[in-house]
Amino acid sequence: MLLATNRDHLIDDLNGDGLAGPGDTIAYDIQIRNLGQSSATNVLFRSALDSHTVLAPDSLSVGGSSDDAADLQAVEVVIGVIPAGGVASISYEVTVIDSLAPSIRQIANQGMILSAELPTVVTDDPDTERNGDATMTLLHMQPRIEVHKSDLLVHDADSSGAPSFGDELLYVITIANQGNLTATGVYLLDHLDMRLSIVANSLSSTHGSIASIDIGATQQIGVQIGDLDAGESATVRFRTTIVATYTENTTRLLNQALVGGDNIPLTPSDDPETDIEGDPTTTILVQEPVLIATLRDQLIVDKDRNGEPSAGDVLLYQVTIRNAGSASAHILSYEDRVAPNTTLDAKSIQTSQGRTSAYTESGNAHVRVDADSLSPGDQINISYRVTVDNDIPADVAWIENQGLVSYLEGVAILTDDPDTPARHDSTKTDITATARLDATKTDLLLVDANNDSQPSPGDTLLYQVKIANQGNGAAQHVVFADTPDEHTSLLNRTVNTSHGAVVTGDADGDTSILVEIDEIPAGHAIWISYQVVIDSDLPADVTMIRNQGRYWSEGMTPTRTNDPETLLLNDATGTNVGGQASIEVYLHDARVDAANNLVLYQVTIENNSHLPARSVIYQDALTSKTRLAANSVHASQGTKSGNDDSRVYIKVGDIPAGERVSISYLVEVTERLADDVTVIWAQGRASSESQSNIPSDDPSTMEEDDHTETVLPMPPRLYIPNVVVESPATPTPTPIPGLESCPAQGCDIAGMNQPRRIAVHEESNSVFITNWGSNQLLRVDANTNALLAVAPTGAEPWGVVVDDDPARVYVVNHGSGDVWVYDPFTLALLAQIEVGSQPTEATILPDLDTVLVSVSGEDQVAIIEGIGLYQKLGSGGREPGALAAAPNHAAAVVVNQESGNARVLYRAGNTWRSDGPTLSFGDAPEIARPTAAAFNSLNEKLYVLYTAGDSTFVDVFRFPSWGVMPITRLGALAVDGVGALAVNTASNHLVVTHQAGGEVTVVDSATDSVIDTVAVGQDPAAIAVNTRTEMVYVLLSGVNRLQKFSDAGIAG
Known part of the structure; x- marks a missing residue:
């Protein structure tokens, strides 16, 4: 006995709606089982295909092997023998034809199985309860618009036989509804090339009415076509004159119309004379290189x-x-x-x-x-x-x-x-005239209480600080701050400055120093000095007093002072107070040659004590990713012993008090990633008669005794801008009237299709919206709500951020695993950057020219500098999503939704690190699920939105004034539901959307109290703020609309 099933699968969904329709491809899988006790012979399978489908080429497969099929309307397969208990498998694909009558709502497929011994059986649809029924596939009713635009030379003014200046061209635009449902509210826009002039009274249309025509500078036409039934077409015609004004771009004309409507996506016209779909209509004018x-x-x-x-x-x-x-x-x-x-x-x-x-x-x-x-x-x-x-x-x-x-x-x-x-x-x-400050700090034994000629308990130290402006512009509002070592006490009234004023340090009880200087001109320097007393009850294990001040000016990130008596940069000023020699080891990557996979390490061993360090040894066991370059080890003193390509070993010998030894060696990176950054680590160790196993320290980080981390960026790629010079992105203002303000339900934006995220470009006062449903980036006028331009993106665009200077738009493509970078004015594509599996959100640190992208499929964060991938590092949890940049700290916070935590990432030297603080949320962090984050740079507050059970909260954290530790949780705000966050630094307000309630809550960030609630419309899923205009833009994703309101006048 034979039993056959036929199951259908939608495998090629042109419009991505999940339903079969015109142009889509359906696969059929047939399983024929012999349930009898003997073989079935001469088995034959036949299937006449539905008349509204055709067999897809090369899709017929028998038992996993491809087979040829000459007939596109029928399938016939000679199976032969199916043994008892055996199964024969057949599969093939059909494509639904483009032109379907509105009455066609489904297609059917059923096969027959014949054999020598058994009666004929038919296939059964296993997804229904009926036996022996045909496999039915429901068809989605939808319009499908095709637009063709052709050109024709109708007046050859110079009789040259080819288009040239002064000639007339006829443009014919055909708009055809190839779907099975009426397209409603269809309209056409055409923004002509600047070298064309519309011939008066030449515009005509077979349907609808002329909506607008501008024969001025914009050369734009608009036609309201109206409704187009399934299978119906409309034709628009107009003539243009090629203006006889020479420019360099006159070798060809590019022209493209756009068609939109109530229930169709924005569709560009296609030049039917080329094989490229959706390309502008091209008219060649000259025959010479330009x-x-x-x-x-x-x-x-x-x-x-x-x-x-x-x-x-x-x-x-x-x-x-x-x-x-x-x-x-x-x-x-x-x-x-x-x-x-x-x-x-x-x-x-x-x-x-x-x-x-x-x-x-x-x-x-x-x-x-x-x-x-x-x-x-x-x-x-x-x-x-x-x-x-x-x-x-x-x-x-x-x-x-x-x-x-x-x-x-x-x-x-x-x-x-x-x-x-x-x-x-x-x-x-x-070129901006800028200050470039550099500060050094030296120590001097000023009062030797026990006359032993060395710093010891009870002695007085004099610190002298020099802040020099080595730039070409004045440094304004310079500040110096210092807190002495915990084992010393500041002598009040000893703080002196050559310029400016002492704010703290001279009053009784002051324990720290703050000096303010109005200005340091270019090429000038100022001096600051103060005294400290070493504690008389100094613990026996304390052998070194360290002190380091901080300084900054207007627009400058706080920087630490440098000890000029060492070779290291920005290191603390150390004073040896112990009774034995004390050495310190520093290792930094002095030169990185990424092109040749080489790193030069320089090691400094310092004896900052007053006693000689005896029998010093330095060694470094290299990692498996590197090997020592031949004959590359050099030392200012000592002998090399036992070195091979995996180990550095130097018997340094004795280092006199106050002296240093320098060592350098070159390593080759043997494991380099071709399509990603490569990170290597190094850490040496030293020993002496009085000390053992002293790890080297990376002087470029604040962490002590840490390994030196070196980032080798991806092999350099030539920057190739994808810019079509003759055809920048065509401005496309919609003919449907746009309101200056939006109604209660939001503004309709032409072309919006499952929008995901929104960002503001303040320079042009426009907003950028990622269209998940159509793989597009929209640029919308923030004042008029008019659609200005459309550009294609990668698959499933998600996050979007804008850098005003340099002008760039970054779009995160979840489906294709990359980030596309655009020019915000023309939407020209500048770069495509692969970042990893399933990226989602992004945030930006403009001062560092850095964009951070959460890569949820790999539990990582990708670091982009400029237009290239710089580094990838772990997110500190599972399923990273939302990000919040902390620009004052060269840091960012990544929210891990599945693991319910957040991690602070920060830049140290030339690399990013992921060992910052981990944040948890609420009173029951094990059930918290964070979904959004925002940072307020005015008051250093971090806001994280999360759910805990059926409730939603916003936790409030405070960053320190400098660095990333410690971070303090201040409390929580109860909110009405899941949504998005943004900060308006112009008003010091936090705005929170509630998707279920259709509202935005406005919070005073100074007091963290709710001061207003604004109704915005259905499903507010994303939010952005223009801090120049204080306008708040809300994306109503579920209804494809935009809402906006002003935050300027809201007060508690």
Whole structure:
């Protein structure tokens, strides 16, 4: 006895709605079982396909092996023998045809099985209770719009036989509903190329009415098509004149219309004459090479972290040379004499085509790239770096740079700065006159109470601090702070400063020092001194007194003083008070050559005591990822013994009191990740007659005796901007009237489809929205609610953040595991950065040019600097999601939803670390599930939204004034439900959305009390604030709408 089942599966869902429809592909899996006691022979399977489907090519498979099928409307398979208890498997795929009548609501499929011994049986749908029924697949009723736009030369003014200046083109736009449901409220927008002029009274449409036509500067038309039934088409026609004004981009015209409606996504027109779907209609005008060259500057290393190019910073120049013509350019060369007051990094020159070189002529550095040819439509991408000189004069307000492109067929052209409206202008980089402070701190035995000529209990030390401004601008509002070592006491009325005022330190009972200086001019320095007494009851095990002050100025991150008597940077000033020799070991990565996988380590062993250190030995057992480079170990004294490629061993010998020994060695990184950052660790150890097993310390971190961590970034990739010069993102204001304010249910935004997150670009007063449902990024005018531009994204876009300067938009793509970076003004794609499995949220530290991305599928956080992946590190929990940046601390908080905790990540030296504090929430942290976070930089408060059982709370934490430890939990706020958080620093308010209640709660962050509740509409899932205008923007994800309100006038 034979029994056969036929199960259907939707495997190719074009619109991602989870339901079968026109154009979708369905798979059928047939299982034929022999339930009898003997074999079935001459078994044959037949199936006539539903008339509304066709067999997908190469999809027929028998027993796991592919089979050929010539007939697209039927399947026939000769199975042969099925033994008793055996099973035969057949599978094939069908595609639902595009043109379905509205009456077609389902498709059917059923096969017949014939054999020599047994009666014919039919397949059964195993997902129904009936036996022997056909497998039925329900079809989704939906419109599906296709838009084609073609061009035709209708008036050849110069009889050249090809489009040229003065000719007339006829554009024909066909809008067809290929779905099985009426498309309602259909409209068309067309923003024409600037070199076209609409011919008066030439616009016509077979359906609807002309909504708008602008023959001024914008050259825009709009047509209200109305409703289009299934299978119905509308045609729009208009003529244009090619304006006889020459520009470099006139080699071709690009034109594209956009069609939207009530129940259809925003759809761009397609040029039917090309194989590319959804591409603009192209009209070729000339037959010669036309080169367009741009030179863009970008700040990539901001040494003083002031957000502006200044002395010591590194600039990246990105050159794009594009052939916008229709013929190749030959013997092409690019040359740039880099600007004065900068230094070229000759090794940084890269090109996507041709040969690079660098040379010096008359004291000026030159960049040169030579290429044999450049084909039409192709481009050469060149990049190189320069460093702004540290001693740049204070009166230099900008750096000016411009390249020259020459080629065989035409006149040489100058590069253009694409960020200005002027043509062929040089690229100017404004240089900010900035202060660069450096502070040293020395100690001196001032009063020797027991006359033993060495610091000891009861003695008085004099500390002298020098703060020097080595920059090219004045340092404003300079502050110095210091708290002496716990084993010393500050002598009041001994604090002196050469400039400014002593705020604390001189009054009786003061235990710390605070000095304020109004200004330190460029090239000047100030001196501060004070005295401390070493405790008379000093514990016997204390052999070293350490002291280190902090200093900062307006716009500067607090920095620690440096002991000039050591080789280390920013180290504490140590005073030996013990009765035996005491050595300290420091190991830092002095040079990282990522291109050649090399790291140079420098070790300093210091004897800061008053006694000689005897029989000192230093050794370092290298990790498995590294090996010692041959003949690379060098020491200022001692002998090398027993070194191989995995070990450094040096018998240093005796180190006199107050002296130091220097050691260096080069290691090769043997395990390097090709598509990710590589992190290696090193830690040496020293010993002497009086000390043993002394670990080396990384002087770039605040942690003591920690290993030295070195980050090797991904192998460098050439920055290739994905910018179509002739066709920037087309502005697309919607013809449906947009309100300045939004109604109670929110504003309808054209093209919004399952929006996920929202971010504000304050410079242009626009908002960016990620469309999960259509894999798009929307740019919306924040005032008029008009849709300005649309750009494709990766799969399942989630988080979005905006950096106002440099202007970038970062979109996190959950499905494709990457981050796409855009220009916020044109939506040109600048970079695609792979970050890992299932990334979700992002936050930004603008001063560090750093974006952090939670990678939930790997329990990690990806660190992006500029437009490249810099590092990945653990999130400290499971399923990381929301992130909150703490800009004053060079840190961020990542919320781990599944493990119910949060971890503080912070930058130390040239690397990020994940060993910051771990935060838990509520009185029962084991059931807390945190979902959102926000940081208020005005008062150093962190807010985390979480659920605990059926209740929702916001926990409030306080960061310290400097660093990341300790973090104090201040309390909790009860809120009405799950939602999102944002902070308005202009009003010092926290705004909290409640998705179920359709409200936003406004909290005074100074008192953490609720001061207002604003009704915003259904499902407020995301929120963002423009701190310049104090407007709050709320994404109503469930209904595809936007809401907004002003926070400026809200007060408790």
